[in-house]
Amino acid sequence: MREVRVRLGRIRPADVRAPQDELMNGRGFVLLQDAPVADLSEQQCEILALGLGRHVGRTVPQAPEKYLQHVRDLGVDPSGSTSYSYQHSGRLGYHADPNDIVALLCIRPAKSGGLSCIVSSVAVHNEVVRTRPDLAEVLYRPWWRDRRSGDGPDSFYQSPVYTTDSAGRLSTSYGPDYMRSALRGAHVPPFSPAQREAMELLDRLNSDRRFMLTMDLRPGDMQFLNNHVTLHSRTEYVDHPEPERRRDLIRLWLSTDQNRQAPS
Structure with a gap:
């Protein structure tokens, strides 16, 4: 598998809309780079993620009235009856989210690990x-x-x-x-x-290198994945001790006009 990258620089709507065909009719994944997150507040990063995502699809709530989710290590027990995969730092099995497109905007990576792995x-x-x-x-x-x-x-x-x-x-x-x-x-x-x-x-x-690709998401990278044709995973990671340096990604769920039943 080979990455499809689009560099944003100064963001223009055309730059964001261009990957739609690749997502829905091509490889099923796109990596946007150079989103200007370094000098933005958390709220501004959220607005940026929502704005970029809106050019690809309609945002889908991940909980009642919650249209984005921060992917952070909250120290939860992965086996807990109400804990979710995005709330701990352990390795994740390959999976599809319950929607057409999942997007991740990287604000800060972990100290080590936390690689994003995708498979066809x-x-x-x-x-x-x-x-x-x-x-x-x-x-x-x-x-x-x-x-x-x-x-x-x-x-x-x-x-x-x-x-x-x-x-x-x-x-x-x-x-x-x-x-x-x-x-x-x-x-x-x-x-x-x-x-x-x-x-x-x-x-x-799913771990066979003939079918999979690993991405080391850096600040400003935004990954879009078509859940119908790709699965994704994450390696275990170790975070920085300082709260302001800890790993933080913003997750969006997006629906499209493809009229396909998303994974449940």
């Missing part, structure tokens, strides 16, 4: 179909997921890993961290042998 879920799907069609069939069936909204039954739901729309376009909804944590649900059955084997295969292929 279409290429991985095709490899699964080519080498293990029996497991591909399993991945088109519903799997239990965890919303991490507590311990009640509403925290758990089912959806397939792979779906296709009426035009035959593939969407991938994978999230091993939340699929494994769904097993805490009293009514959720354990993985079948075929499901375990399918997850092991996906986790191996």
